[in-house]
Amino acid sequence: MRESEHGESETRRQVDAAARAALDLANVDEAARNDALRSIAAALREHTDEILDANREDVAAAEERLEQGEYPAALVDRLRLDAGKVEDIAEMVESVAEQDDPLGDTLDARELDDGLDLYKVSVPIGVVATVFESRPDALVQIAALAAKSGNAVILKGGSEASESNRVLYDLIREATSDLPGGWAQLVEAREDVDRLLDMDDAVDLVMPRGSSEFVSYIQDNTQIPVLGHTEGVCHVFVDDAADLDVAEDVAFDAKVQYPAVCNAVETLLVHDAVADDFLPGMVERYEDAGVTLRGCERTRDIVDVDEVRDDDWDTEYGDLELSIRIVDDVYAAVDHANTHGSKHTESILTEDDDHAAVFMQGIDAASVFHNASTRFADGYRYGLGAEVGISTGKIHARGPVGLDGLTTYKYYLEGDGHLVATYSGEDATPFTHRDFDGDWTPGGSE
Amino acid sequence: MRESEHGESETRRQVDAAARAALDLANVDEAARNDALRSIAAALREHTDEILDANREDVAAAEERLEQGEYPAALVDRLRLDAGKVEDIAEMVESVAEQDDPLGDTLDARELDDGLDLYKVSVPIGVVATVFESRPDALVQIAALAAKSGNAVILKGGSEASESNRVLYDLIREATSDLPGGWAQLVEAREDVDRLLDMDDAVDLVMPRGSSEFVSYIQDNTQIPVLGHTEGVCHVFVDDAADLDVAEDVAFDAKVQYPAVCNAVETLLVHDAVADDFLPGMVERYEDAGVTLRGCERTRDIVDVDEVRDDDWDTEYGDLELSIRIVDDVYAAVDHANTHGSKHTESILTEDDDHAAVFMQGIDAASVFHNASTRFADGYRYGLGAEVGISTGKIHARGPVGLDGLTTYKYYLEGDGHLVATYSGEDATPFTHRDFDGDWTPGGSE
Numbered sequence: 001m002r003e004s005e006h007g008e009s010e011t012r013r014q015v016d017a018a019a020r021a022a023l024d025l026a027n028v029d030e031a032a033r034n035d036a037l038r039s040i041a042a043a044l045r046e047h048t049d050e051i052l053d054a055n056r057e058d059v060a061a062a063e064e065r066l067e068q069g070e071y072p073a074a075l076v077d078r079l080r081l082d083a084g085k086v087e088d089i090a091e092m093v094e095s096v097a098e099q100d101d102p103l104g105d106t107l108d109a110r111e112l113d114d115g116l117d118l119y120k121v122s123v124p125i126g127v128v129a130t131v132f133e134s135r136p137d138a139l140v141q142i143a144a145l146a147a148k149s150g151n152a153v154i155l156k157g158g159s160e161a162s163e164s165n166r167v168l169y170d171l172i173r174e175a176t177s178d179l180p181g182g183w184a185q186l187v188e189a190r191e192d193v194d195r196l197l198d199m200d201d202a203v204d205l206v207m208p209r210g211s212s213e214f215v216s217y218i219q220d221n222t223q224i225p226v227l228g229h230t231e232g233v234c235h236v237f238v239d240d241a242a243d244l245d246v247a248e249d250v251a252f253d254a255k256v257q258y259p260a261v262c263n264a265v266e267t268l269l270v271h272d273a274v275a276d277d278f279l280p281g282m283v284e285r286y287e288d289a290g291v292t293l294r295g296c297e298r299t300r301d302i303v304d305v306d307e308v309r310d311d312d313w314d315t316e317y318g319d320l321e322l323s324i325r326i327v328d329d330v331y332a333a334v335d336h337a338n339t340h341g342s343k344h345t346e347s348i349l350t351e352d353d354d355h356a357a358v359f360m361q362g363i364d365a366a367s368v369f370h371n372a373s374t375r376f377a378d379g380y381r382y383g384l385g386a387e388v389g390i391s392t393g394k395i396h397a398r399g400p401v402g403l404d405g406l407t408t409y410k411y412y413l414e415g416d417g418h419l420v421a422t423y424s425g426e427d428a429t430p431f432t433h434r435d436f437d438g439d440w441t442p443g444g445s446e
Numbered sequence: 447m448r449e450s451e452h453g454e455s456e457t458r459r460q461v462d463a464a465a466r467a468a469l470d471l472a473n474v475d476e477a478a479r480n481d482a483l484r485s486i487a488a489a490l491r492e493h494t495d496e497i498l499d500a501n502r503e504d505v506a507a508a509e510e511r512l513e514q515g516e517y518p519a520a521l522v523d524r525l526r527l528d529a530g531k532v533e534d535i536a537e538m539v540e541s542v543a544e545q546d547d548p549l550g551d552t553l554d555a556r557e558l559d560d561g562l563d564l565y566k567v568s569v570p571i572g573v574v575a576t577v578f579e580s581r582p583d584a585l586v587q588i589a590a591l592a593a594k595s596g597n598a599v600i601l602k603g604g605s606e607a608s609e610s611n612r613v614l615y616d617l618i619r620e621a622t623s624d625l626p627g628g629w630a631q632l633v634e635a636r637e638d639v640d641r642l643l644d645m646d647d648a649v650d651l652v653m654p655r656g657s658s659e660f661v662s663y664i665q666d667n668t669q670i671p672v673l674g675h676t677e678g679v680c681h682v683f684v685d686d687a688a689d690l691d692v693a694e695d696v697a698f699d700a701k702v703q704y705p706a707v708c709n710a711v712e713t714l715l716v717h718d719a720v721a722d723d724f725l726p727g728m729v730e731r732y733e734d735a736g737v738t739l740r741g742c743e744r745t746r747d748i749v750d751v752d753e754v755r756d757d758d759w760d761t762e763y764g765d766l767e768l769s770i771r772i773v774d775d776v777y778a779a780v781d782h783a784n785t786h787g788s789k790h791t792e793s794i795l796t797e798d799d800d801h802a803a804v805f806m807q808g809i810d811a812a813s814v815f816h817n818a819s820t821r822f823a824d825g826y827r828y829g830l831g832a833e834v835g836i837s838t839g840k841i842h843a844r845g846p847v848g849l850d851g852l853t854t855y856k857y858y859l860e861g862d863g864h865l866v867a868t869y870s871g872e873d874a875t876p877f878t879h880r881d882f883d884g885d886w887t888p889g890g891s892e
Contacts, residue, residue: 022810023784023808023810026807026810027807027808110828110829112822112827112828112829116818116822118828118829125840125841126810126840204840204841205841219669220669222669223665223666223668223669225671225841225842243863246862246863249863249865250863250864250865253865253866253867257865257866257867257870258866338469349863353888356888357888360858360888361472361473361888362469362473364468364469364472364572365856366856366857367856367857367858367859368856368857368858368859369858369859369860369861370858370859370860370861371860371861371862371863371864372562372859372860372861372862372863372864373864373865373866375866376558376562376859376861376864376866377857381558381866381869381877382556382558382564382857383556383558383564383877383879394571394572394650394854395571395650395651395671395841395842395854396671396841396842398854398855398856399856399857400857408840408841408844409844410811410812410813410814410844410845411812411813411814411823411828411845411846412806412813412814412815412816413813413814413815413816413818413822414815414816414817414818415815415816415817415818415822416692416817416818417689417692417695417696417795417817417818418696418817418818418819418822419695419696419699419703419819420699420703420704420819420821420822420827421699421703423827424703424704431827431829433829442799442802442803442806442807
């Protein structure tokens, strides 16, 4: 057997083992899943030295490649763990354990007829896979979210973190020996990514973690549904009916408070009628904070900034950079955001509710805000609990996604020997279709 | 420009036009969408002769190919319309108009802090495409479901129905002239299917309608999410604690009441302890109804049926055929269904609630029933209203799917100039994260 064939059958074996474990894991009760998470946290703390030793090997190898110019410095930073970071990871795992159980919720209960009751109940998706770049904490986070939500998980980390990942994976596996064996699988070879992405018969969801390019690559190379986001090109629109002091504070917060993240604003749209009043002070404040500004021609008639380049309207800077465009009205702002935005988060500043309604309903994005900073688009701030990710897709989950993004549902029908023949043909009995409050419980409901 | 390039740019133009229309259609109110549906129904009735003339051309061409052995007779039957069928289609469109509006529902409302309220509101997905085989009624049905749910739609029918489809499409377009222009697009060329399937940047969901092979082809050739089902390999398990009279009626109903559909049973699993009592009567009843039976060795020790073939356990007969297997207990039944089933619908007959719980929780399928016929797995019987389709996927929608399968959601955040800086760092204000009852309404909520 050739090496590549061996690798292929090994990946297949791992995915099949995960799929088998998923069937059992779906029925592990909440207490046992939470115990497993607490065991992971304890193991991380107990074996911090071991984790850091392995991580030092990865970092040393990465620094060597950094010197040879093969690696960006930021990547080495993301790779590096210390005792404080390991403690942060352990606390993150404990906080996942403290979340409400996403499983076993009766989402709907409906009587179809006397003694025939239908329940729609949340259950795990099955097998989720994650493919991530250098950060070793991504491995632990996704394993924790998977265990909490009863999903088996395939973990594929970057080769630059292979020593760290292997130690973390071994600790997780040992700490969760009470969960169905094989529920977590580590996949290591580069070629395994494409094999995994081909296994749409057995992997139900892929959650990539990494750069926009990386997530795009995953999206373009698999038929498995992908939960993730590539980029955030977000806008703030200062309407003619804005409170300009409020607008200045929000536009500042949306860019400067933390510019590296996907919910930071990239383009400021300003209504023509207030541009003269608004822009000079705003530009001064941005420039004092070190923001590089570029603007359209009409902007440059008012303030002294560079000319926008061809691709500025479509660029996620992820940095202290911002483009400014003057528009004629809220409709033009909506049109700009729908044309150039990434359907992530958009915000209008206005005291006019009709203008707000036009903007909020007219824009096709996961999150649309009125008089609030785009930076609020986040699972923690939304009160979703553990954040599984942010989705710029529209199917299954959109925007910040909590643990319920890792669930699907199952219909349970409890009857008494009911036949479809009774409800068909000439003398068909009618259905009652009466919704009721009630939970499905194994072995006897309502 | 070569022909194929022309076709490609034309398909692109149509999809882009649909995407633009979708932005406006999302904000067309319920009354206008329902009026458009009633106009479609009226147009179908008024132009029945025109529809039937076009349909006769399609049928004549298909009959010619039938004589040449190129077409199965069933396909010609599915293609054929008459005045009664056109009336049925018109009534179907009216019934879609009568459904509850799936848009604008506030799914969650949460105060993040004083004056900062988050709403999760149902909105259309955007652009849905349907690719369907011969039945011209599929075109009208999907267009109606799309209009109701505020989605733009790309319609690609089979070439064998091209005359019927063109007339139906023209009627729909004219009848819905009050909806945003371009909301429905007809695509005709064979090559356009693959082009459509490549446009995952602009098409949000594909709903194929046709044979299992056809749906599989679509699923295997696109990165656009697919809402559909390929096959239904459903099981009925007669437990040792079953009421055998009830079991016989349900197992009979599940196969014989309508064997051609995906929720009919294909394999009967019987607990070893009751097989001697149960099988002879059951087999006699099936055989009286003309069901062809095959069984495992242990079954054949009790009743005189043919031996199962290699692929019987994995086959959707869609006909009066059934395979029978004797199993040792409920766990073996669960294992068989998880191994050979298509995650569609499974049913256990038992008076023992613990056995029922093992079966219902252990099986990974969209619908799992206790003492009821598998034939209940259907959007109408579930009380979902208009059925968009049945999904054997687990992401976004599972099992019978109603109109809400054509929606996603949008987060609206209403603030008062709130900044993320307030909730960050040393003196961070805590979030309140208080759920409340309230609906988002354009221009002033709660």
